[in-house]
Amino acid sequence: MSRTRMRLVALATCLMLLLPVLAACGGTSSTSGGSxxxxxxxxxxxxxxxxxxxxxxxxxxxxxxxxxxxxxxxxxxxxxxxxxxxxxxxxxxxxxxxxxxxxxxxxxxxxxxxxxxxxxxxxxxxxxxxxxxxxxxxxxxxxxxxxxxKEQEAGALVGILTGMLEKQGKTPKKSHIVGAVGGQKIPPVDHYIAGFQWGVAKEDPSAKVLVAYSDEFSDPTPCANKTDTQISQGADVVFQVAGGCGLGVLTEGGKKGIYTIGVDTDQSASDQSVIASAVKRVETATFDAIKSVKDGSFQSGTVLFDLKNDGVGFVKGNLPVPADIQTEIDSVTNQIKSGAVTVPDTVKP
Amino acid sequence: MTASTAPARPESEAAATSPWVERLRRVGRALALPAGSVVLAFLIGAVLIALAGGDPLASYEALACGGFGISCFGGETPALQISNTIEFITPLLMAGLAVGVAFRAGLFNIGVQGQLILGAIFATIVGLRLASLPGVILIPLLMLAGVVGGALWAGIVGVLKAFTGAHEVVTTIMLNYVAYNLLNYLLINGPMQAPNSSQISLPVGQNAQLPTLIPQEGLFFGQPGGAYHASIGIFIALAAAGVYAFLMRRTALGYEIRAVGQSQRAARYAGISVRRTIIVTMLISGAFAGLTGGLMIAGGSLHYLYADLKFDTTGFDAIAVSLLGQNVAIGVVLSAILFGALHAGGLVMQSDVQISSHIVEILQAVILFSLAANFLRSLKLRLPSLGREPAKPDGMEAAQAALQAEVGSTAAAEGDGRA
Amino acid sequence: MAILSQLLQVLVSGDFWQLALRDGALLALPALGGVLSERSGVTNIAMEGMMLTGAFFSVVAALSFHNPWMAVIVAMLAGGAMALIHAFISIRFRADQIISGFAINIAAVGLTTFLNAKLSNFRGLQQVDPSGRLPTINVPLLDNIPFLGQVFFQQNIIVYVSLALLAIANLVLFRTRLGLRLRAVGEHPEAADTAGINVYRLRYGAVIMSGLLSGLAGAFLAIGIANIFNDNMTSGRGYIALAAMIFGKWTPWGAFVACMIFGVGDALAASTGVINVPQYFLQMVPYVLALVVLAGLVGRSTPPAADGIPYTPGGE
CATH class of the missing domain: 3.40.50.2300 (Response regulator)
Known part of the structure; x- marks a missing residue:
C-alpha cells in the first residue's frame, strides 16, 4: 500500500517537472516563425x-x-x-x-x-x-x-498656438493662465514642457504656465486631478505630457470646458477639447532604424529627430486654427528649422 | 527537508515504517497538492492559449526554455536562461520568507514592498558612501544596512500592533505608500538622484556588488560571462531559508511565533508575551524584506536604486510565493523556484511565440485557486494515494488567523459595535 | 506661515472638497463590499481584482454599446463573476480565503492585460466617447449654494449612488432582520444555522454583493473619471479600500470616514502646485495621518468572529 502510494506521489511530482519536457518531445517545431x-x-x-x-x-x-x-x-x-x-x-x-x-x-x-x-x-x-x-x-x-x-520644438509650436490664443482672448476663460501636466519627471517630458513654456511666453509674455507631474503613466486619475487643480487656478489650456495617464487630462478638460493639447501622437479623436497635438514620430524613428539595419546603413551614435526631418511636429486638432496664428506657427517653424531660433530644453521653475 | 511538520501533528504512523520512508512519504504528501495544482494550472493554461489562437505546446516549450533552460529551440542558451531564472528566484525567495514568517505569527504583512524599498535605500546609501571599502567588508555592511532599513519599517508595524492594536493590514499598506513617496523624494530632483539623470541613483561600485556565479570575463556556453547575472545572492537567500527553518522548528522563539499564530489567547495562557512576539516577528519579517532590497542592489543586473521600484511587484508576488509554499521553508523555496521560472519563462514565451507574458499571471492564479480550493480532494476518492490527508497546513491556519486574530477575547463586545 | 495660508486657501476651496468627496465615494464602494463580505464571515482581499475587472469590462461595453448604463451593468456582472469564483472556492471548497482572494487579484491583472492587448491589437483600448461616459449631475437649485453646492450637488451620478448605498447598507446591516442574520452568520454560523438561517446562501449573497460594488467602482473609475482603460489602472485602490474597511472596524460609515481621509489625500496630491511643500511629502500626509489616527484614536480593529473560517455544517 505505502509503496503504491509513494509511486503515485512520485509520478505526480515528476509529471509537474516533466510536463515541459514531454511537451518538447511531442513538439511540432513551431518556434520562431521559421526564419x-x-x-x-x-x-x-x-x-x-x-x-x-x-x-x-x-x-x-x-x-x-x-x-x-x-x-x-x-x-x-x-x-x-x-x-x-x-x-x-x-x-x-x-x-x-x-x-x-x-x-x-x-x-x-x-x-x-x-x-x-x-x-x-x-x-x-x-x-x-x-x-x-x-x-x-x-x-x-x-x-x-x-x-x-527634440520634443521642445513640438512643444514650442503648441505653445505658440496657446500663447496666441491667450493673447487674442480666444481661450475659454481668457485667463492668461495655462498648464502642463507631465508624467514622470524625465528629460523627454521636460523637453516638451520647456518648449511649451517658451512658445507661450514668446506670444503672450503675461501668461502664466503652471507645471505639475503626476509620477504616473498608466492611472489616468492623478492626471485628471492635477488638471482639475490647474483649472481651479485659472488655467484654460492644458498640455498633457503623460502618455496614458495624460488621457485623463484631455477628458477632464473636456468636461470642464477648457482646451487641451495632446502629446506624442494625434489625439484629437480622444476628446473634443483637444485643439492640437505635439507629436513625436517614434514609429517612424523605429521603422527607419530597422530599415538602416536592413540596407546596411546603420550608424552608431545619436540620431536626432526634429522639425527639420519631420521627426517631431504640430498636428491640428478640433479647433480651426485662425489664419494669422497659422502664419505665426509656420514662421516659427521655419525659424526653428533654419536654426535662427533655438528652443530651450530645460523647464523653468 | 521537512520543515513542514506542524508541531501538533501526530507522529504515530512513523513507528510502523522506517524513518526514511516515512519522511519521504511526508514530503510526498506535502508536495502532492501543490504539484497537482501546477499540473491543473498548466492544463487550464493550455486551453486559454489555444483559445487565444496560440499553440500550447510551442508556448510551453518556450516557457520551459525560459524557466529551466530545457527544450530550447529558438537559439537560446540554456545556461543563460537558468542564470536569469536564478536572478528572479532570489528576491522572490527572500521576500517570500518575509511574508511567511509574519503569516506564521498570524500577521498578514502586505508591506514587504515598502520594507524592501527601505532596505534598498539603506543598502544603496551604504554602498555609495563607503564605496572605498573592500568588498568583504562592504557587502556585509550593505546587507546589514538593508536588514536595518527593512526591520525599522516593519518594526513600526509591530510596535503599533502590539501597543495600540492597530491592524497590520492597514499599517503595512499605509507604510508602503509612505515608502513610495520617500523613494520619489530621494530620486526625483532629490538628494540621491544621479547627476545628469533622473529617477535613478548612482550605481553602487564593483566592491559593493555580489560575486556572480560565472566569471564576468571570457566566454561561457558561447555567451559573454557578463551576460550571466546570477550571483551568490541565491546562496544568501537559501541560507536565509535554512535560518527560517531552524528558527521555526528548533528555537523557543519559533515555537512562540507559531503559538501566537495559532491562538493569541492560548499563547498568553501559556505564558508567552504576545506583544513581544508580535514585535520580534515583524522585525524578523522586515529584516528578510530589507535583505531582499539589499540583494536587489548588490545582486541582479541593475545596481542602482530606481523610482520604478514602487511599481515593482516583488513584495506582492512574495505573498503568492509564501501562500503556495504554505509558509514553510522548503515550500517557499520550491514555490519561489516555480514563480521565478514562470516569470523568466513568460518573457521568453512572449518573444518566441507571441503569447503575452501575462498568461503567466493567469497560471499563477489558477495554481493558487487550485491549492486553496483543494480541488484534488474531490479526486482523492479515486486516487487514494495522492495524499490521504491533504492536511490543512499550519500556514493556512496562520493566514486565517491573520484576519481573525484575537477571536473570542473582544469579538463579543465588538460584534454590534456601531449598531 | 506662507505654507499655512496656502493650505488654508486650498482647504476652503470647493474644488478641493469636490475632488476629495468624489475619490472618497469611489473608494467607499469596494470598502462597503468588503464590509458586507467580511460581516458574513468571508475574508475578502479581492476588491482590487474585482474593481480592475469591472473597469476593463465597463470600457469594453461602453465602446460597443455607447451607453454608460449598459457598461455599468456589464462591469458589475464582471466584478460579480470574479466574486462568485471567490465565493465558490471559499464557501463550497472551504478554501483559505486569503489565498483565494489574492489569486483573484493576480488573475484580474493577467486577464485584463491579456484581453486588452488581444482586443486592441496591442494598442490599448480606445478612449470612451461622451455617449458612453457616466454623467455628472447638478442637482437643480441646490447646486447654486456657495461651496456646499459644488461639493455635494455637482458630482458624478455614482457619487450620489455610493452615498445612498452606504446609508442603505448601514440600515440593512444594523436595523433589519436580514442584517441581523448576516452578522449572525459572520459571528456565530453554528448558532445561525441552528436557528434556521441558510449560512451558505447569505455568504454567497454578501460576497457577490462585494463583487457588484467593486465592479461598479471600476466602472466609475474607468468611464466616470478616466474615460479610458489602462493596464493596472486601479493602482492599489482595492488595497486602500481594504485598509479603509479595517480602519472603519467593518462598519459602512467607519469605512467611509477612512475613505474620505484618502480622498482628501488625493485632493492634496492634486494641489501640489498650490501648496509650497515638496510634492512627495505632501503626498505622504494622508497615509501618515491614517497611521496616526489608527494608532491614536481607533486602536484595535477586531473582525467578525467567524471571518475567514469556512463553515462546515455540524462540524466535520
Missing part, C-alpha cells in the same frame, strides 16, 4: 509601461509591425513587467543573434549600456536616451544608435 538564415531579426523590448500604454511603447511597436509587413523582417516583442526585466530581456534577444534590439524608453539607458558592451556584434537602438555605463555616465558605443527627439 531563413538571411532574414533580419529584430527584437523590441518595452519598458514597464507595456504595449498597451498608448504612448511610446505602442508607437514603437507600430513601427516594428510596419517594418515586418513592408521589409519582411522577423519582428518579436517582449514586455518588461518590472525594471529588473530590462537586462534579461535585452540579453534574450542579443544572445540569440538578433540583428537589431530596440529598447524603448529613457529608463533603459544603463541596461542598454551594459548589454551592448557584452554583445558588440548585435546592433541596438535606444529610444529617448543615450546608453549609460557602469558609473551611470552617458557613453557612445559603436553598436548603439540613440534615437533622440
Amino acid at each position: 531563413s538564415a538571411n532574414t533580419i531579426k529584430v527584437g523590441l523590448v518595452t519598458d514597464t509601461g507595456g504595449l498597451n500604454d498608448k504612448g511610446f511603447n505602442s508607437l514603437a511597436n507600430q513601427g516594428l509591425q510596419k517594418a515586418k509587413s513592408e521589409l519582411g523582417i522577423q519582428a518579436d516583442v517582449t514586455q518588461s513587467t518590472k525594471a529588473s526585466d530590462y537586462v534579461p530581456n535585452l540579453t534574450n534577444f542579443a544572445s540569440r543573434g538578433y540583428n537589431l534590439v530596440i529598447a524603448v524608453g529613457f529608463l533603459m539607458a544603463s541596461a542598454v549600456g551594459q548589454v551592448s558592451q557584452q554583445y558588440p556584434n548585435v546592433k541596438f537602438a535606444l529610444i529617448d536616451s543615450t546608453p549609460a555605463d557602469a558609473k551611470g555616465n552617458s557613453v557612445t558605443r559603436s553598436n548603439v544608435t540613440s534615437l533622440l527627439f
Whole structure:
C-alpha cells in the first residue's frame, strides 16, 4: 500500500517537472516563425509601461509591425513587467543573434549600456536616451544608435498656438493662465514642457504656465486631478505630457470646458477639447532604424529627430486654427528649422 | 527537508515504517497538492492559449526554455536562461520568507514592498558612501544596512500592533505608500538622484556588488560571462531559508511565533508575551524584506536604486510565493523556484511565440485557486494515494488567523459595535 | 506661515472638497463590499481584482454599446463573476480565503492585460466617447449654494449612488432582520444555522454583493473619471479600500470616514502646485495621518468572529 502510494506521489511530482519536457518531445517545431538564415531579426523590448500604454511603447511597436509587413523582417516583442526585466530581456534577444534590439524608453539607458558592451556584434537602438555605463555616465558605443527627439520644438509650436490664443482672448476663460501636466519627471517630458513654456511666453509674455507631474503613466486619475487643480487656478489650456495617464487630462478638460493639447501622437479623436497635438514620430524613428539595419546603413551614435526631418511636429486638432496664428506657427517653424531660433530644453521653475 | 511538520501533528504512523520512508512519504504528501495544482494550472493554461489562437505546446516549450533552460529551440542558451531564472528566484525567495514568517505569527504583512524599498535605500546609501571599502567588508555592511532599513519599517508595524492594536493590514499598506513617496523624494530632483539623470541613483561600485556565479570575463556556453547575472545572492537567500527553518522548528522563539499564530489567547495562557512576539516577528519579517532590497542592489543586473521600484511587484508576488509554499521553508523555496521560472519563462514565451507574458499571471492564479480550493480532494476518492490527508497546513491556519486574530477575547463586545 | 495660508486657501476651496468627496465615494464602494463580505464571515482581499475587472469590462461595453448604463451593468456582472469564483472556492471548497482572494487579484491583472492587448491589437483600448461616459449631475437649485453646492450637488451620478448605498447598507446591516442574520452568520454560523438561517446562501449573497460594488467602482473609475482603460489602472485602490474597511472596524460609515481621509489625500496630491511643500511629502500626509489616527484614536480593529473560517455544517 505505502509503496503504491509513494509511486503515485512520485509520478505526480515528476509529471509537474516533466510536463515541459514531454511537451518538447511531442513538439511540432513551431518556434520562431521559421526564419531563413538571411532574414533580419529584430527584437523590441518595452519598458514597464507595456504595449498597451498608448504612448511610446505602442508607437514603437507600430513601427516594428510596419517594418515586418513592408521589409519582411522577423519582428518579436517582449514586455518588461518590472525594471529588473530590462537586462534579461535585452540579453534574450542579443544572445540569440538578433540583428537589431530596440529598447524603448529613457529608463533603459544603463541596461542598454551594459548589454551592448557584452554583445558588440548585435546592433541596438535606444529610444529617448543615450546608453549609460557602469558609473551611470552617458557613453557612445559603436553598436548603439540613440534615437533622440527634440520634443521642445513640438512643444514650442503648441505653445505658440496657446500663447496666441491667450493673447487674442480666444481661450475659454481668457485667463492668461495655462498648464502642463507631465508624467514622470524625465528629460523627454521636460523637453516638451520647456518648449511649451517658451512658445507661450514668446506670444503672450503675461501668461502664466503652471507645471505639475503626476509620477504616473498608466492611472489616468492623478492626471485628471492635477488638471482639475490647474483649472481651479485659472488655467484654460492644458498640455498633457503623460502618455496614458495624460488621457485623463484631455477628458477632464473636456468636461470642464477648457482646451487641451495632446502629446506624442494625434489625439484629437480622444476628446473634443483637444485643439492640437505635439507629436513625436517614434514609429517612424523605429521603422527607419530597422530599415538602416536592413540596407546596411546603420550608424552608431545619436540620431536626432526634429522639425527639420519631420521627426517631431504640430498636428491640428478640433479647433480651426485662425489664419494669422497659422502664419505665426509656420514662421516659427521655419525659424526653428533654419536654426535662427533655438528652443530651450530645460523647464523653468 | 521537512520543515513542514506542524508541531501538533501526530507522529504515530512513523513507528510502523522506517524513518526514511516515512519522511519521504511526508514530503510526498506535502508536495502532492501543490504539484497537482501546477499540473491543473498548466492544463487550464493550455486551453486559454489555444483559445487565444496560440499553440500550447510551442508556448510551453518556450516557457520551459525560459524557466529551466530545457527544450530550447529558438537559439537560446540554456545556461543563460537558468542564470536569469536564478536572478528572479532570489528576491522572490527572500521576500517570500518575509511574508511567511509574519503569516506564521498570524500577521498578514502586505508591506514587504515598502520594507524592501527601505532596505534598498539603506543598502544603496551604504554602498555609495563607503564605496572605498573592500568588498568583504562592504557587502556585509550593505546587507546589514538593508536588514536595518527593512526591520525599522516593519518594526513600526509591530510596535503599533502590539501597543495600540492597530491592524497590520492597514499599517503595512499605509507604510508602503509612505515608502513610495520617500523613494520619489530621494530620486526625483532629490538628494540621491544621479547627476545628469533622473529617477535613478548612482550605481553602487564593483566592491559593493555580489560575486556572480560565472566569471564576468571570457566566454561561457558561447555567451559573454557578463551576460550571466546570477550571483551568490541565491546562496544568501537559501541560507536565509535554512535560518527560517531552524528558527521555526528548533528555537523557543519559533515555537512562540507559531503559538501566537495559532491562538493569541492560548499563547498568553501559556505564558508567552504576545506583544513581544508580535514585535520580534515583524522585525524578523522586515529584516528578510530589507535583505531582499539589499540583494536587489548588490545582486541582479541593475545596481542602482530606481523610482520604478514602487511599481515593482516583488513584495506582492512574495505573498503568492509564501501562500503556495504554505509558509514553510522548503515550500517557499520550491514555490519561489516555480514563480521565478514562470516569470523568466513568460518573457521568453512572449518573444518566441507571441503569447503575452501575462498568461503567466493567469497560471499563477489558477495554481493558487487550485491549492486553496483543494480541488484534488474531490479526486482523492479515486486516487487514494495522492495524499490521504491533504492536511490543512499550519500556514493556512496562520493566514486565517491573520484576519481573525484575537477571536473570542473582544469579538463579543465588538460584534454590534456601531449598531 | 506662507505654507499655512496656502493650505488654508486650498482647504476652503470647493474644488478641493469636490475632488476629495468624489475619490472618497469611489473608494467607499469596494470598502462597503468588503464590509458586507467580511460581516458574513468571508475574508475578502479581492476588491482590487474585482474593481480592475469591472473597469476593463465597463470600457469594453461602453465602446460597443455607447451607453454608460449598459457598461455599468456589464462591469458589475464582471466584478460579480470574479466574486462568485471567490465565493465558490471559499464557501463550497472551504478554501483559505486569503489565498483565494489574492489569486483573484493576480488573475484580474493577467486577464485584463491579456484581453486588452488581444482586443486592441496591442494598442490599448480606445478612449470612451461622451455617449458612453457616466454623467455628472447638478442637482437643480441646490447646486447654486456657495461651496456646499459644488461639493455635494455637482458630482458624478455614482457619487450620489455610493452615498445612498452606504446609508442603505448601514440600515440593512444594523436595523433589519436580514442584517441581523448576516452578522449572525459572520459571528456565530453554528448558532445561525441552528436557528434556521441558510449560512451558505447569505455568504454567497454578501460576497457577490462585494463583487457588484467593486465592479461598479471600476466602472466609475474607468468611464466616470478616466474615460479610458489602462493596464493596472486601479493602482492599489482595492488595497486602500481594504485598509479603509479595517480602519472603519467593518462598519459602512467607519469605512467611509477612512475613505474620505484618502480622498482628501488625493485632493492634496492634486494641489501640489498650490501648496509650497515638496510634492512627495505632501503626498505622504494622508497615509501618515491614517497611521496616526489608527494608532491614536481607533486602536484595535477586531473582525467578525467567524471571518475567514469556512463553515462546515455540524462540524466535520
